[in-house]
Amino acid sequence: MNSHFVGIAELVETPPVAVVVDVMRAFTVAAWAFAQGAEKIVLAESLDEALALKAAHPAWVALKDGPPAPGFDVVNSPGLLRSVDLGGRTVVQKTTAGTVGALAVKEASLVLCASFVVAEATARLLRTRECDDVTFVVTGEGGRADEDLACAQYIARRATEAGTDAAEFLRRAAGSTAAAELTQGVRQGVHPDDVALCLELDRFPFAVVATLEGSLMVLRPCVAPSPNDETSI
Structure with missing residues (x-):
């Protein structure tokens, strides 16, 4: 598998397969939202669009970076989200980096939104789909965020070498600017457990797949087959 690691601004054309990485915290939060029962996550281009989608669908849950704000139900924190019941709900997510990165590659044939909590499931899906050329979008700090790069490099390695040890990659993420x-x-909008929750390797058994549904970019969980089970769920 040929792996490329780029920042959002370095995307000059739509790659065939994109893995968009935001460890702290957009795609750790997305995984937690599914674990808390969310049916799907809709990515918003802007805060105004998120509020407009919420206004059009009052039962949807609007989520943003930073402190609480009028019109938004929750903030981009896994520690805060883990106590929220999202059973059957749709979440509208707008963050500074992660959602921007995913929307930048929305025309790709396969888009995965990744973090450490879904790393193995993401790597397994890349193996299952036999992806030969994969672009990893490092969303934080203009493509230089070490927690995102470390996670991207780990998933890339794990996709081809099942015995890859995560320890050094997690150490880099723990020492990143975002973690500090x-x-x-x-x-703002932080829970004391957020960093630890973002570094929980393979907490969830699913990958997060983004697809265009009409005009909206929608995330859904996807369980890739295990090595002994080729039946997709």
Whole structure:
């Protein structure tokens, strides 16, 4: 598998397969939303679009980065989201980096939204689909966020070498600027457990697949077949 690692601004054309990585915290939060029962996640281009979608669908749950704000139900924090019942709900998500990265590759034939909590499931799906050429979009810090790059590199390695040890990749993520800012309270809308939750390797058994449904980019969980089971769920 040929792997390419780029920032959002470096995307000059739509890749055939894209893995969009946001560890702290968009796609850790997305995975938690599905674990809390969400049916799907709709990615919004802007805060205004998120609010417009919420207004058009009052039962939907609007989620954003930073502190709570009028019109939004929850914030982009796994520690805060894990106590929210999202059974059967649709979540509208708008974040600073992760959702922007996913929308930038919305025309790709396969788009996966990844973090450490779904790393193995993501790698397994890449193997199952026999993806030969994969572009990893490193969303944080203009493509330089070490937590995102470390996760991307781990998934790329794991997709071809099942015995890859995650320890060094997790260590890099734990020492990243984003981890420090979350721990020190530089960012708002944070729970004290957020960093630890973002570093829980393979917490969930599903990958997160993004597809265009009409004009909307929609995330849904997807369980790739295990090595002994070729039946997709």
